[in-house]
Amino acid sequence: AQSVTQLDSQVPVFEEAPVELRCNYSSSVSVYLFWYVQYPNQGLQLLLKYLSGSTLVESINGFEAEFNKSQTSFHLRKPSVHISDTAEYFCAVSNFGNEKLTFGTGTRLTIIP
């Protein structure tokens, strides 16, 4: 069975500062990795995903995440955050050939003006 750990439940960051949201996973087989974002009063939506190939993946709004197999991590980063990035971020994992996702407990990102 796979599992996901998001150690930081809340991360406050000043506007225009960089941010890293940490995600570690555990699985006995190869995995797909995802970051989902939930803006206030909305459902979750996919931010970015790693399936194969380049270990660095990017989203359209400036976030990136790097798959690190040796450290079993998939941390999410953004060099300069904006007020509109205020949301809860969920890391998720699925095993190859299994369409069920296992989610982490989420990290609430708060941007301080």
Add this chain to the structure above:
Amino acid sequence: DVKVTQSSRYLVKRTGEKVFLECVQDMDHENMFWYRQDPGLGLRLIYFSYDVKMKEKGDIPEGYSVSREKKERFSLILESASTNQTSMYLCASSMLGNEKLFFGSGTQLSVL
């Protein structure tokens, strides 16, 4: 755009009531899922379905059942609601062979 619609945004029920949460998707997705979201616990999978009339238990199925009579509709049933089932319930769908989930806006259920 894919649309996943959950019938109620807020629902208040009494302990012991039978509760139906409805979810409809409009993109002909094979897979449908029910999660519950609780502070500090993230999302936990209750049930999922990969075809009409097919269902599989997720991680926390106790106290819940599901129904999928039509491809576009996936219902979550609480046979006898209890206070520990107070939660945000999220429905999601995806194409067969594709792990990208499309979520509804959620139903906040309060059981009093």
